[in-house]
Amino acid sequence: MSAPDTRDPASGVDTTGHEWDGIRELNNPLPKWWLYVFYASILWAAIYWLVMPAWPLASTYTKGWLGYSQREAALADRDAALVARAAHGAPLLSVRPDQISGNAALLEFALANGKAAFGDNCAACHGAGGGGAKGFPNLQDDDWLHGVSIDQILQTIRVGVRSSSPDTLGAVAMPAFGRDGLLKRDEIVNVAAFSRTLSRLAPDPSADLEAGGRLFATQCASCHGAGGEGKREIGAPRLNDAIWLYGGDQKTIVETLTNGRAGVMPAWDGKLDEATLRSLAVYVRSLGGAQ
Numbered sequence: 001m002s003a004p005d006t007r008d009p010a011s012g013v014d015t016t017g018h019e020w021d022g023i024r025e026l027n028n029p030l031p032k033w034w035l036y037v038f039y040a041s042i043l044w045a046a047i048y049w050l051v052m053p054a055w056p057l058a059s060t061y062t063k064g065w066l067g068y069s070q071r072e073a074a075l076a077d078r079d080a081a082l083v084a085r086a087a088h089g090a091p092l093l094s095v096r097p098d099q100i101s102g103n104a105a106l107l108e109f110a111l112a113n114g115k116a117a118f119g120d121n122c123a124a125c126h127g128a129g130g131g132g133a134k135g136f137p138n139l140q141d142d143d144w145l146h147g148v149s150i151d152q153i154l155q156t157i158r159v160g161v162r163s164s165s166p167d168t169l170g171a172v173a174m175p176a177f178g179r180d181g182l183l184k185r186d187e188i189v190n191v192a193a194f195s196r197t198l199s200r201l202a203p204d205p206s207a208d209l210e211a212g213g214r215l216f217a218t219q220c221a222s223c224h225g226a227g228g229e230g231k232r233e234i235g236a237p238r239l240n241d242a243i244w245l246y247g248g249d250q251k252t253i254v255e256t257l258t259n260g261r262a263g264v265m266p267a268w269d270g271k272l273d274e275a276t277l278r279s280l281a282v283y284v285r286s287l288g289g290a291q
């Protein structure tokens with residue numbers, strides 16, 4: 001008895017011996033190219049495991065011979081982008097900051113760049129679009145605590161107010177008259193009521209306005225001016241307008257006088273590049289009115 005012929009009579013190719021309803025499976029070899037790609041991918045995987053970060057371990061992972069790290073690559077990309085952005089902003093450095101708005105192309109660039117940087121760095125405190133909040137000045141109004149010119153605004157952004165910078169603005173703060181025992185409770189009520197009259201707000205009817213006025217002249221005028229017009233040089237706000245940093249109702253003014261106020265604006269010099277600082281000054285200036 002000879003071995004059964006396992007070849008397919010039609011093609012002459014060997015079969016695997018599997019048969020379904022008389023249909024037999026041909027035993028064609030895998031195409032060579034397919035096989036080589038298969039072996040190559042196995043080899044590739046082995047090499048990849050060795051050179052790239054691959055296998056998770058208990059508390060770390062295999063770092064691979066190349067020591068590649070996506071985090072470091074992303075940081076390098078970010079640094080490159082910052083350098084590119086700084087280079088992009090270079091034309092802003094070719095003129096004085098207060099001349100930027102005189103050049104349409106520079107102005108357009110500064111406004112777009114400043115708007116983006118404002119959203120990233122400033123909006124958390126000053127509100128999107130610079131609308132402000134209690135204790136964080138509205139940058140859209142025409143009242144400026146520390147100056148309205150591009151150079152003054154740029155300086156405010158650079159050094160901050162009561163910040164950690166040695167050049168910071170805000171040498172004085174609003175004293176805590178109540179907490180430090182400088183004024184008694186009823187004196188605070190009186191001078192608070194009087195300061196409301198400076199901006200034509202109805203005073204607390206129970207307050208002694210005359211006594212309040214005398215106190216204002218001796219305790220407040222040195223910083224806020226005799227008529228409450230404020231003093232820009234020391235960052236003491238105007239009290240005779242309708243714009244309030246903390247609030248102009250009797251209760252808030254009493255609170256201001258009792259515990260004092262010392263708003264802090266961080267310094268940005270060194271944290272943002274020069275072109276971005278200038279863009280921010282131009283953008284912020286564009287939000288608010290003149291004085």
Ligand code: HEC
Nearest residue numbers: 121122125135136137143144145146147161263264265280
């Ligand atoms: C941590 C909160 C905070 C951040 C962030 C911040 N600021 Fe301020 N900023 C303040 C406070 C508070 C003041 C008011 C200081 C004071 O009481 O005099 C101020 C004041 C200012 C002023 C002066 C306004 C005036 O009336 O003269 C300008 C301009 C300004 N900020 C711009 C910016 C810009 C631009 C950024 C982003 C780069 C920024 N600020 C980020 C808190 C902040």
Ligand code: HEC
Nearest residue numbers: 172173174195219220223235236244245246247261262263
């Ligand atoms: C040493 C200077 C100084 C003296 C004296 C002083 N202030 Fe002030 N005052 C300031 C400064 C600076 C601020 C702003 C604080 C800030 O920006 O956080 C301020 C803020 C205020 C505010 C908040 C204004 C707002 O927009 O919300 C009121 C109200 C005020 N002062 C009233 C008074 C009254 C009334 C007196 C007198 C009893 C007085 N101050 C005395 C420096 C002074």
